[in-house]
Amino acid sequence: xxxxxxxxxxxxxxxxxxxxxxxxxxxxxxxxxxxxxxxxxxxxxxxxxxxxxxxxxxxxxxxxxxxxxxxxxxxxxxxxxxxxxxxxxxxxxxxxxxxxxxxxxxxxxxxxxx
Amino acid sequence: xxxxxxxxxxxxxxxxxxxxxxxxxxxxxxxxxxxxxxxxxxxxxxxxxxxxxxxxxxxxxxxxxxxxxxxxxxxxxxxxxxxxxxxxxxxxxxxxxxxxxxxxxxxxxxx
Numbered sequence: 666x667x668x669x670x671x672x673x674x675x676x677x678x679x680x681x682x683x684x685x686x687x688x689x690x691x692x693x694x695x696x697x698x699x700x701x702x703x704x705x706x707x708x709x710x711x712x713x714x715x716x717x718x719x720x721x722x723x724x725x726x727x728x729x730x731x732x733x734x735x736x737x738x739x740x741x742x743x744x745x746x747x748x749x750x751x752x753x754x755x756x757x758x759x760x761x762x763x764x765x766x767x768x769x770x771x772x773x774x775x776x777x778x779x
Numbered sequence: 780x781x782x783x784x785x786x787x788x789x790x791x792x793x794x795x796x797x798x799x800x801x802x803x804x805x806x807x808x809x810x811x812x813x814x815x816x817x818x819x820x821x822x823x824x825x826x827x828x829x830x831x832x833x834x835x836x837x838x839x840x841x842x843x844x845x846x847x848x849x850x851x852x853x854x855x856x857x858x859x860x861x862x863x864x865x866x867x868x869x870x871x872x873x874x875x876x877x878x879x880x881x882x883x884x885x886x887x888x889x890x
Binding site: 698700706708709713720763765769770772776 | 788794810815820821822823824825828830843869871873874875877878880881882883890
């Protein structure tokens, strides 16, 4: 058990570019969550998966955002046509059962849009 | 919808003093409640969680929290602060299959 792994740790991109982040959950965990955290705020829920099925998406997840978990293992979060407002820490978490019992978080990917 | 309110975005205590971070939840049904800690540029680490088994919950690093239904509170305490406790602390509540976080309280430890 190596924990939840997120790559890259940091990403600097120019406005208008596309970026993709990867999350590898704990291997036996079937639920995977994405959150966004801006400076001075708590994590805000974006979306989650049970195995490969995306079960819920927040209204924060605009059309420029897409998340996948194709084989029920790792997940990717893509942001198209990045905007400066997308600058944030993107956190991934996983859980064995319902997330209501608590998650294990990765270290996050910090995105800076310049 | 579930929510939590953390009182005080910044709290400063002297090293060795009592730490008290306040959290109130909004729900008529006791949910699962959590405290997470976040160190700079890191993800969140679970300190403790309340799952209705006991109202006083002990966590890691000497922290504990008491669930008080009558006050809808779940305050986090530690008897004696250490410099290494300086971090951001988040109270959180379960909702359906996920967790909703408060805005956080940054704890400063004064030497």
